[in-house]
Amino acid sequence: MADPADPADPDAPDVELLADLDAGLLPADRAADVRRGASSDPRASAVLDALAATRADLAALPAPSAPPDLVRRWTATLAAAPPPAGAPPSRPAVAGPSPHRSAPGPGRGPGRGRPARPRPRAARRGALAAAAVAVLALVTGLFGARAAGPLDVGRVELATVARSTVGLTDLGALADPARRDACLRAAGVTGATVLGGRQVRLDGTPGVLLVLPTGELGSFRVLVVTPACRVLSDGTVGGR
Incomplete structure (x- = not known):
């Protein structure tokens, strides 16, 4: 059986182009053209099946644990952050006068002497923002990307669109x-x-x-339903 990606074959599908289609990197009009061509080319379909199967295997892997050092840094940053706005201030501890502290002399009343060090609230907020961005990036990478919006598709294109849908989480009303x-x-x-x-x-x-999943490598069940659960299409793509 010929390799569908054999560069010596002039009719071999463009694997890089198909990978860009699978990754959602092509403009909408170009993606539609490539999908139509792939739907009538068994070798292009085989490449897309392989890409979809690989992403399905990756999606099935358990999410890795965050590195312990990163968790410690997050914890330290959150612990050092100021209380949220509107939170009741913590009651300071009441302490008796120190036997070694002398009464303030002339010129050393409240507010005088060595200036108080400013609280680094801005720096803490910046660190919190950086930690939040890091968490968001990590979660987004682990749990998949969202599609750009509803995609206009015909029934003949469903198989190709389904392969590039593996790993997406743009479920709309069905996110619940x-x-x-x-x-x-x-x-x-x-x-x-x-x-x-x-x-x-x-x-x-x-x-x-x-x-x-269908239980068969490279084969997927493709189901299209309305938000009211009416089935618009139900079929299988890929497989032997």
Whole structure:
């Protein structure tokens, strides 16, 4: 069997172009052209199947634990932060006069003498912001990206779009787990892990495309349902 990515074959699919399509890097009009071409080319479909299977395997891996040193730094930053606005001030401890402290002499009343050191609130807020950005970047990297918005798609393009949906979490109204499970049950699906999802307009009808495993490597069940759980399309792509 010929290698679908054999550079010596003039008719071999452009793997880099297909990878860009799979990663969502192509402009919308260019992506639509490449999808149409791939849907009629078995070798291009095989490349997209392999890319989707790889992302599905990666999505199934458990999220790695944060490095202990990073956790310690986050904890220290949060502990050093000032209390939130509106929080009641902590009551200072009441202490008796120190036997070794002399009464203030002339010129050393309250507010005089060595100036008090300013509290580094701005620096703390900056550190908190940096920590928040780091957490956000980590969570975004672990739990997937969101699509740019609803994608207009026809039924002939569903297979190609489904492959590039693995790992996306643009579930729209179905982001609520209870609602999503209800829609899956309405389609006869129970206990399946959603490998990816995105909002689409299938032949003009708004819906959510869900990619589900079939138990066969490179094969996926593609389900499109409306937010009201009406099934618009249900099929399988990939596999042998």
